[in-house]
Amino acid sequence: MTPLAEQALARARKIFSPGADDRALTRKFWTAADEHRLAELYADTPMPELISVFGRPDYAIYGKAASMGLKRSAAYLASEHACRMRRDSNVGEASRFKKGQKPWNKGISFDCGGRSVETRFAPGTMPHNNVPVGTERVTDDGIRQRKVRDDGPAHRRWKSVHSLIWEEAHGEIPPGHIVVFHDRNTEHLVLENLELVSRAENMRRNTFHRYPPELKDTIRQLNKLKRAISEASDEKQDD
Structure with a gap:
């Protein structure tokens, strides 16, 4: 650039x-x-x-x-x-680690001083808020999840229950695909209500372009009305 x-x-x-100015941040x-x-x-x-x-x-x-x-x-x-x-470019090549190059802090122990050594987590120690494998929870989006492991990164310890139901019947979900609900009811957790789709197909189903022309026009008019109300509100505040 x-x-x-x-x-x-x-x-x-x-x-x-x-x-920045509130108007610049208005959607x-x-x-x-x-x-x-x-x-x-x-x-x-x-x-x-x-x-x-x-x-x-x-x-x-x-x-x-x-x-x-x-x-x-x-x-x-x-x-x-x-x-x-x-x-065919190699941007940033000059600043990358070379093969065999050692980081400057390799082998250096880090000590914060004070009682830090005494208060550190010992290997294998679980945090106080840890819950056992098999525990279920519901996300803000209404998706029921189940804890499937204690190790690894946090986002891999939980898995959606509807995905587990589908995998139990059909095997592992292929890369680039997700399991969705036929009726869009996230509480309807039965195999017959689940469908495997590609992420691209799921995006198409949830975009503005999937609506019929009449509904698209209505949405555009509603958006124009919202913008007009927002602009009128801004002008009133300026006065």
């Missing part, structure tokens, strides 16, 4: 950083015209320019492009603007 592009990206990100809904323009520009336009055109932070543009299935062109990926996305 060129210095000029980096400066433009830094200025754009500053607009959306914490502490902006994507209109059909926005989507059409993004589809035209995304393949070859550098991110700083996209931020300027759409008035949105880079993560919002990346997310929208992903949901629409948009990709960067081969020409863009080969250009200087692609930076770490650039194909």
